[in-house]
Amino acid sequence: MRPYADRMARLGTETAFVVLGEVKKLEAQGKSVVSFCIGEPDFDTPANIREAAKQALDEGFTHYGPSAGLPDFRKICADYLNQTRRNVRYAPEEIVVTPGAKPLVFFGMLAMINEGDEVIYPNPGYPIYESMINFVGATPVPLPLLEEREFVFDVAALKRLITGKTRMIILNSPQNPCGGVISRDDLAEVAKIVREHDLWVLSDEVYSRILYEGEFESISQFEGMKERMILIDGHSKTFAMTGWRLGYGAMNTELVEKIARLMTNSVSCTTTFIQIAGKEAYLGQQEETAKMVARFKRRRDMIVDGLNEIPGVRCLRPKGSFYVFPNVTEVCRRKGFADSKALQDYLLYDVGVAALSRSFFGHKNIGEDQEYLRFSYATSEENIQEGLRRMKQALV
Incomplete structure (x- = not known):
């Protein structure tokens, strides 16, 4: 063989x-x-979301859709981010819809990382980060999450890891597997580092609604971040929709075109009737x-x-x-x-x-x-x- x-x-x-x-x-x-x-x-999954999917099937939403997502759903996702993230405004053209949030880690690495680049990622962390860094031929650089810091990295330690080969920093907050939450002050310091070294950020924010104290903070709120990052969110955790496979990323329009092309070459598009259900998830009751x-x-x-x-x-x-x-x-x-x-x-x-x-x-x-x-x-x-x-x- x-x-x-x-x-x-x-x-x-x-x-x-x-x-x-x-x-x-x-x-x-x-x-x-x-x-x-x-x-x-x-x-x-809440009943109103299930009913929206059934209705969408009856109404014929069973065909191909645009690789980047249905235009009205992209708008709803952008509107949601504009309501839930501070000091940032996304347009529908800056959204790509994917079958689950995980493909955006995959596609983001393929689109932004070259062989030989270094990617800094939280460790312990979601295993797909390290897996995909290795897969694209880059070097994974672990950023320790320490118990004595409530499993939030030390910004000074992050600075020490930056080299001339560093291409991307991965953030995850609230975090899997430790449950740590990055503070606004720390995110502001990370944003300075990103601007200084002209880096990409992949910010995994799928647990943003599962927060037990304070308000959710995203690095997207800081100057210059929106243009140099992928913000990842999705419906799996927030609306108990894991099996539906519905996620999306917010990014600059040039990167949208590249991620959409990866969608076209892999899965064509995200299921249309599921996007209709996703609309109801955001527009319907939140109880x-x-x-x-x-x-x-x-x-x-x-x-x-x-x-x-x-x-x-x-x-x-x-x-x-x-x-x-x-x-x-x-x-x-x-x-x-x-x-x-x-x-x-x-x-x-x-x-x-x-x-x-x-x-x-x-x-x-x-x-x-x-x-x-x-x-x-x-x-x-x-x-x-x-x-x-x-x-x-x-x-x-």
Whole structure:
């Protein structure tokens, strides 16, 4: 058999889905597993959005649409950003609609990054960042997120990482997997660095509505940022629409043309009737999203308090997203686990609790000697209570 393309060896994966596959295998064998591995709201998509999709189907929205998205939906997305981001104005022509937010990470790297460039990304971070940097032949430069800073990077550390090869900085706030939120002051400092070194920014803001205190802050609000960034948002998390695959990016019109061309060459367009449903998500009632976020906050407090009751576990209370990232270093040492991956396997196969190891979110930073697990609390309060009960019994 002829060998595969060399680039495929550089492409990683999203390991949450790998663990989810193991959960399904165990459940098929009759085993009970409480899963905290997947970052997906367990709520149904609101009824008004579902009805809008049904109506769109009946009205014939089943054909191709423009690669950049339906014009009226692009306008609604631009209007939404203009209402929710400070000091920035987007036009419909500056929006590209994609099947989910993730393609914008893929397309953004393809459009803006050359082989040999350096891309600075948060670590631990969403695994697709590191995967795609490697895939396009660039050099991933990890920016450590430290527990002592509530998992928000140090701007001084960012400055030290800038070289003549730096091309892009990736931001994610609220953040996956740690739940950290970048302050306005820090974003202002990052904006200065970006302008000084003429860099691109990829700002992943898909958790912007899942915030438990304060107001959401975007780097787009600062002078000169709109022209040199892709702002990524979408419907999956905010409206419990993960399976619908609907996201969009805001960027300068020259880059819109390039991303739209990548859409044409890959998936042609985003499904039209789903864009109609996306319109309803923004224009219709918002009560279900507010209720969902309130439920997430209660779950956050429940899981944080419960984890901190387990000897050897230390867990910060995140300000956003629906993940916790407890420090399990003492548990690993006391129970004889080599690292968090070994603890993850023990919890899954022996205890019936599925979480994700820190190793799934980027290679460890130089000098990093702590162990962490990620738990998604996008699951029921009953599941959280049962998962905590099992862990307490197994890890005392």
